[in-house]
Amino acid sequence: xxxxxxxxxxxLPPTPGERATHFIKRNDVARTALLFVAYTGIFIIxxxxxxxxxxxxxxxxxxxxxxxxxxxxxxxxxxxxxxVLSVATNSFMNFHRGDTPPPDGPAIRTNGPVVALWTIGSLxxxxxxxxxxxxxxxxxxxxxxxxxxSAITVEVTGSQWLWxxxxxxxxxxxxxxxLPVGVPVVFDVKSVDVNHSFWPVQLGIKVxxxxxxxxxxxxxxxxxxxxxxxxxxxxxxxxxxxxxxxAVMSKTDFNAWVIAQGxxxx
Amino acid sequence: xxxxxxxxxxxxxxxxPKRSLITRLHMxxxxxxxxxFALVAYYGLHSLxxxxxxxxxxxxxxxxxxxxxxxxxxxxxxxxxxGIGAFIGxxxxxxxxxxxxxxxxxxxxxxxxxxxxxKYCTDHKVVGIQYLVGVxxxxxxxxxxxxxxxxxxxxxxxxxxxxxxxNSLVGLxxxxxxIAMIIVATGPFGNYIxxxxxxxxxxxxxxxxxLSWWVLFTxxxxxxxxxxxxxxxxxxxxxxxxxxxxxxxMNAFIATIxxxxxxxxxxxxxxxxxxxxMRTKGMKWNRVPIFVIGxxxxxxxxxxxxxxxxxxxxxxxxxxxxxxxxxxxxxxxSGWLYANLxxxxxxxEVYVILIPGVAALMEIAPVFVRKPLFSYNAxxxxxxxxxxxxxxxxxxxxxxxxxxxxxxxxxxVTTEMISIPTGLLFLVLxxxxxxxxxxxxxxxxxxxxxxxxxxIGGITGIYLSDVPADNYLHGSMFVTAHFHFxxxxxxxxxxxxxxxxxxxxxxxxxxxxxxxxISFWLxxxxxxxxxxxxxxxxxxxxxxxxxxxxxxxxxxxxxxTIGAYSVGIGMIVLLWxxxxxxxxxxxxxxxxWGAKTLEWTxxxxxxxxxxxxxxxxxxxxxxxxxxx
Numbered sequence: 001x002x003x004x005x006x007x008x009x010x011x012l013p014p015t016p017g018e019r020a021t022h023f024i025k026r027n028d029v030a031r032t033a034l035l036f037v038a039y040t041g042i043f044i045i046x047x048x049x050x051x052x053x054x055x056x057x058x059x060x061x062x063x064x065x066x067x068x069x070x071x072x073x074x075x076x077x078x079x080x081x082x083x084v085l086s087v088a089t090n091s092f093m094n095f096h097r098g099d100t101p102p103p104d105g106p107a108i109r110t111n112g113p114v115v116a117l118w119t120i121g122s123l124x125x126x127x128x129x130x131x132x133x134x135x136x137x138x139x140x141x142x143x144x145x146x147x148x149x150s151a152i153t154v155e156v157t158g159s160q161w162l163w164x165x166x167x168x169x170x171x172x173x174x175x176x177x178x179l180p181v182g183v184p185v186v187f188d189v190k191s192v193d194v195n196h197s198f199w200p201v202q203l204g205i206k207v208x209x210x211x212x213x214x215x216x217x218x219x220x221x222x223x224x225x226x227x228x229x230x231x232x233x234x235x236x237x238x239x240x241x242x243x244x245x246x247a248v249m250s251k252t253d254f255n256a257w258v259i260a261q262g263x264x265x266x
Numbered sequence: 267x268x269x270x271x272x273x274x275x276x277x278x279x280x281x282x283p284k285r286s287l288i289t290r291l292h293m294x295x296x297x298x299x300x301x302x303f304a305l306v307a308y309y310g311l312h313s314l315x316x317x318x319x320x321x322x323x324x325x326x327x328x329x330x331x332x333x334x335x336x337x338x339x340x341x342x343x344x345x346x347x348x349g350i351g352a353f354i355g356x357x358x359x360x361x362x363x364x365x366x367x368x369x370x371x372x373x374x375x376x377x378x379x380x381x382x383x384x385k386y387c388t389d390h391k392v393v394g395i396q397y398l399v400g401v402x403x404x405x406x407x408x409x410x411x412x413x414x415x416x417x418x419x420x421x422x423x424x425x426x427x428x429x430x431x432x433n434s435l436v437g438l439x440x441x442x443x444x445i446a447m448i449i450v451a452t453g454p455f456g457n458y459i460x461x462x463x464x465x466x467x468x469x470x471x472x473x474x475x476x477l478s479w480w481v482l483f484t485x486x487x488x489x490x491x492x493x494x495x496x497x498x499x500x501x502x503x504x505x506x507x508x509x510x511x512x513x514x515x516m517n518a519f520i521a522t523i524x525x526x527x528x529x530x531x532x533x534x535x536x537x538x539x540x541x542x543x544m545r546t547k548g549m550k551w552n553r554v555p556i557f558v559i560g561x562x563x564x565x566x567x568x569x570x571x572x573x574x575x576x577x578x579x580x581x582x583x584x585x586x587x588x589x590x591x592x593x594x595x596x597x598x599x600s601g602w603l604y605a606n607l608x609x610x611x612x613x614x615e616v617y618v619i620l621i622p623g624v625a626a627l628m629e630i631a632p633v634f635v636r637k638p639l640f641s642y643n644a645x646x647x648x649x650x651x652x653x654x655x656x657x658x659x660x661x662x663x664x665x666x667x668x669x670x671x672x673x674x675x676x677x678x679v680t681t682e683m684i685s686i687p688t689g690l691l692f693l694v695l696x697x698x699x700x701x702x703x704x705x706x707x708x709x710x711x712x713x714x715x716x717x718x719x720x721x722i723g724g725i726t727g728i729y730l731s732d733v734p735a736d737n738y739l740h741g742s743m744f745v746t747a748h749f750h751f752x753x754x755x756x757x758x759x760x761x762x763x764x765x766x767x768x769x770x771x772x773x774x775x776x777x778x779x780x781x782x783x784i785s786f787w788l789x790x791x792x793x794x795x796x797x798x799x800x801x802x803x804x805x806x807x808x809x810x811x812x813x814x815x816x817x818x819x820x821x822x823x824x825x826x827t828i829g830a831y832s833v834g835i836g837m838i839v840l841l842w843x844x845x846x847x848x849x850x851x852x853x854x855x856x857x858x859w860g861a862k863t864l865e866w867t868x869x870x871x872x873x874x875x876x877x878x879x880x881x882x883x884x885x886x887x888x889x890x891x892x893x894x
Contacts, residue, residue: 028701054805055738066738070729070805077725084692088717091635091699095706101860105637105702107891115641115693122689130682133732134675140734189668194508195601197666197741201807204738208667210602211507212595215668232741232809234436234501236508237429240812 028090035086040078047074056202059223059248061143063204065136076128080121144218147184151218154179156189158196158209161242163229172263177229177246180254184220196242197233206232221248286369288351293384296350300484303345308338332517332587335495339521343484350386352477374472376874386480388472391872394458395772396479398765400486401453402841404446405758409837411439416796416830422817432813434497434515441502441519442489445526447753448568448615449482449533450761451622456537456561459768462865463555465546465883467875470539478533485525492518501811503612506593506604510585520583527576534565546864548883555863555887556645557764560625563649567656568618575611578604602669609660617656619753621649623760624691624720627713630767631698633861634710638888640697644690651687655680665733666740674733681731688724692717707859708782712763715790719755723748726801744804747797755793762789762840769844770858774870775851781843785836792832799825862887 051070058064096102154177155166166173177200179185189198191209198217199206202225207217224247231242249257255265315330316323326334347353358364365373374389375382382392383399415435418426427435461469469475492498495515500508509516541562545554581592582604591597593604625645632639639645658680665674695717704710726748729735739745769777803822808815815823857866864887868876 051805054802056807062734062737065734069732069735073728073732073735074725077728080689081721081725084696084717084721087696087700088714091696091702091704092714094703096703097706101634102636102703102705104890104892105635107638107889108640108697108701109638109888110641110643111697114697115644118689118693119686122686126682126685129685129728129732130679133678133682133734136732136734137675137678194511195505199741199809206666206737206740210595210668213668228807230807230809233505234433234503234508234811236499236511237433239433240429240809240814 031093032086032090035089036079036082039085039089040082043078043081044075047071047078057223057225058204059202059225059227060204060219060221062140062219063202064222065140066204069132069136072132073129076125080125140218143220147218147220148186151184151186152180153186153188156187156198156209158189158191158193158198158231158235158242160193160236161231161238163198163231163242163244167258167263170258170261170263170265172258172261174261175244177227177244178254178257179221179227179246179248180251181221181224181248183251184218187217187219189215189217194235195233196231196235199230199232200227200246201230202227208233224248224250286366286372288354288365288369288372288386291349291351291354291386292381293350296346296348296480299349300342300346303348304338304342307341308334311337328514329587329589331514332583335514335517336521336583336587339488339491339517340524342488343481343521343525346484347477347480350480352386352480355473373476374874386476388468388476389874390457390461390469390472390475391772393475393479394454394456396483397449397453397457398772400479400483401446401450402844404442404486405450405837406841408439408442408446409834411435411442413830413834415439416827418813419815419823420827421824422815422820425814427813429813430497430499433499433501433811434492436811437498437501437504437519438489438492441522443753444502444615444619445485445489445522447619447757447761448530450619450758451626451764452533452537452561452565453479454772455557455626455764455768456533456565456622458772459865460537460558460561461540461544462771462868462872462876463558463863464541464544464549465864465877465881466540466544467877467880469536470544471536474532474536478529478536481525481532482529485522485529488518488525489522490518492516492522503608504579504582505608506582506585506599506601507595509582509604510594512586516586517583520579520586523579524576524583527572527579530565530568530572534569537565538562538569546880546883552642553883553886555629556639556642557622557625557629559646560628560649561622563653564618564621564625567614567621567653570657571611571614571618573611574607575615578607578611581607602664602667605664605667605669606660609663610657612663613660614653614656616749616753617652619757621652623757623764624716625649625760626764626767627716627760628691628694628698629863630709630763631695631713632888632890633767633859634705634707634713635699635702636705636890637698637702638890640694640700642886642888645694648687648690648694651690652684655684655687659684662731662736665736678731678733682728685724685728692721708766708777708779708786709763709859711783711786712759712766715786716756716759716763719751719759719790719793723751723755726751739804741809742804743800743808743810746810747800747804750797750800755797759790765844767859768865769847770854771865771870771872773848773851774854775847775849776854776858778843778847778851781839781846785840785843788832788836788839790836792829792834792836794829796826796829796833799823799827799829862889 051067055067153168157164164175165177189207189209191211196209197206198209203219205217205219207215227246229244229246231239258265311334315326355365375387375392383396418424492515495518496513497515498519499512504519541558584590585592585594591599593599593601595601628639628645661673661677662681730739730748766777766782799822803819806819808819856869864881
């Protein structure tokens with residue numbers, strides 16, 4: 001066994017500081033900058049084309065806001081992803097193979113300006129995301145409050161494994177969710193058994209259905225077209241099949257549908 | 267410990283406490299006593315609750331049945347520990363004695379060969395190997411379940427698996443993987459490597475160390491029994507009232523969590539104490555290897571987190587056994603209470619999983635680029651910041667529960683703030699590899715894979731933390747893809763990197779490189795394809811945890827399944843490499859990577875007390891590089 005002198009690890013100078021000139025080396029910087037532009041561009045393209053292609057038709061302001069946040073957060077993340085991936089790729093391209101370790105690199109222990117810039121940058125990024133989100137949440141809450149007066153109410157009941165929609169003002173109960181376009185709607189959601197989650201997909205809203213309490217969400221459909229209603233909370237055996245269809249329709253069509261269901265128009 | 271401290275190992279007599287009970291106990295006697303305890307509890311409780319009317323035995327109510335099953339499961343766990351000898355020490359203390367020095371040495375297992383892995387062995391290196399084998403078994407079982415899930419989802423309407431079985435698969439895959447991932451780095455490397463890294467003879471509490479493993483071991487058959495009791499229909503979140511409604515298999519889930527929480531508490535206390543109290547001379551806090559810092563923060567975070575889950579499970583068990591109504595709204599309880607308790611554990615828990623994996627890669631990166639770790643302080647602050655914020659973010663899982671919409675704003679703020687310490691972790695890694703020439707061995711490849719995977723996991727996490735985007739994404743496959751990128755892409759990649767790095771120290775042999783490379787690319791490419799498909803399915807609007815989906819989602823799901831098979835094959839190759847190299851791999855030199863941490867200064871097999879004489883530390887272990 002070795003004695004403790006061999007275990008002892010060489011003493012390093014106590015100053016960890018590095019001059020910026022040492023941290024930066026020209027050809028590394030040039031290659032990293034090119035990679036940065038490429039990666040940032042790729043992420044921006046991904047954000048611009050993928051989410052709009054994948055996500056369903058936008059049929060409400062909430063859906064619009066969900067999609068645009070995904071796109072814009074991708075844009076503001078793109079330069080950060082660009083930095084991280086360009087540095088990683090640049091380093092990867094300098095790789096060393098073989099059975100012995102590579103020669104030692106520069107002894108950079110830290111770099112004050114870089115750490116400070118990075119921290120401040122991520123702070124700004126985070127603040128942008130937070131403020132953006134809070135403004136959006138607030139505007140949705142304000143819209144819900146102002147729209148509430150003119151809204152129609154739909155009582156949504158989840159049960160294993162069926163959605164039931166009750167329109168109290170119209171006096172009808174159905175298993176399809178039909179809504180008039182441009183009219184604010186309030187969903188009062190509850191469950192008669194376990195937790196479900198009411199998800200009218202194209203409207204971009206969602207809330208859990210719980211036993212014994214009513215949860216509320218609002219939206220205003222902005223476009224005519226078919227919608228799907230799904231359950232987004234595991235609710236037992238046939239969770240996957242707890243879905244139904246519906247549509248956002250013109251006011252005339254909606255009134256005709258209500259009459260056909262045996263209800264009355266307000 | 268007292269005896270172990272006194273003499274160098276070569277001077278000690280081989281312990282032979284002939285007449286001690288301890289020498290006769292092992293895993294086999296544990297199983298026998300455990301089964302006896304379980305049977306006694308089962309039939310005892312059964313006779314207590316069974317009633318007869320006119321000579322006919324009445325069927326048990328579901329409540330009574332739950333009491334009996336839970337009783338039998340806990341009895342098994344306690345019985346096993348009695349049978350393996352876990353309580354001999356405490357019992358001796360009770361009567362005013364202790365184990366003899368000979369018995370303590372015997373428990374350390376020196377010179378007992380393979381047998382000691384099946385005993386109540388207090389050597390941290392034995393416990394580390396036990397954890398490693400346990401973790402790999404759990405990952406194998408959980409991975410097989412994932413393959414079955416993906417096979418069923420390969421195309422719409424494929425009823426390869428019945429709905430009851432499918433829901434159980436989803437839940438058991440979840441909980442098996444969560445348990446495996448919590449211990450994946452701190453179990454094997456935290457036990458085997460960490461005490462050597464800090465220059466200690468052993469863990470602070472060697473007997474508790476053995477206890478933490480064997481308690482965890484008793485949870486494995488309990489969890490498996492869920493299959494034979496009708497499975498669990500709730501997913502691993504076990505939301506009430508679905509969990510109250512669930513059949514007898516749910517008892518297995520409840521008992522598993524309670525037993526596991528005991529194990530983590532014991533292990534967490536032990537690791538924390540060891541690092542705080544047993545660092546060798548000169549190892550000030552700013553000289554502690556970063557893996558040790560990460561592992562300690564992780565287990566210290568688990569200490570306050572898990573009791574809430576344990577409590578929630580005790581209450582679920584009471585609801586199911588005695589109709590106490592904690593969580594069932596129909597009898598006056600609140601499902602939201604359960605969800606809060608669950609996520610107060612659940613969100614710190616993901617960082618309990620993540621941090622040791624990242625820390626392992628931070629240990630690896632400086633060695634393979636031959637540069638110091640970039641900004642050690644940023645790494646420590648990053649871990650500490652994540653750990654601190656992680657206890658304040660739990661309700662972002664409940665934005666859309668309807669529980670407290672007015673709290674969505676505050677929880678969005680705390681959640682998004684986690685980007686800042688997480689950003690520091692990225693900075694440390696890219697700062698370390700900047701201008702280095704990375705030595706592309708298996709451990710270093712994991713560093714690169716981690717950077718990509720965790721970046722994707724992180725960015726998609728920013729969408730999900732935003733309430734208006736979560737309105738759409740919550741409960742969809744997008745969430746599943748996001749957390750697999752963080753837990754599997756980041757944490758498991760880190761742990762596999764750690765395995766490739768420390769394998770030579772744990773087995774004395776090098777991990778087969780060719781198989782390792784093949785596995786790496788199969789797993790990483792397959793993984794990205796798999797979860798790219800799942801992001802797509804989620805963005806398209808497919809809910810998670812579904813057995814079937816509309817034809818509209820068939821492309822994205824097929825992509826996922828193809829990726830999944832690639833991951834599966836890659837993992838089998840890795841498993842083969844680990845098993846094959848264990849006995850047939852190239853013999854490793856003492857320090858194959860030229861690293862400067864203390865574990866590379868001890869030979870293989872590592873002596874019982876690691877060091878004859880404790881080393882003295884005069885700097886941190888990252889003194890690589892030329893030019894000052």
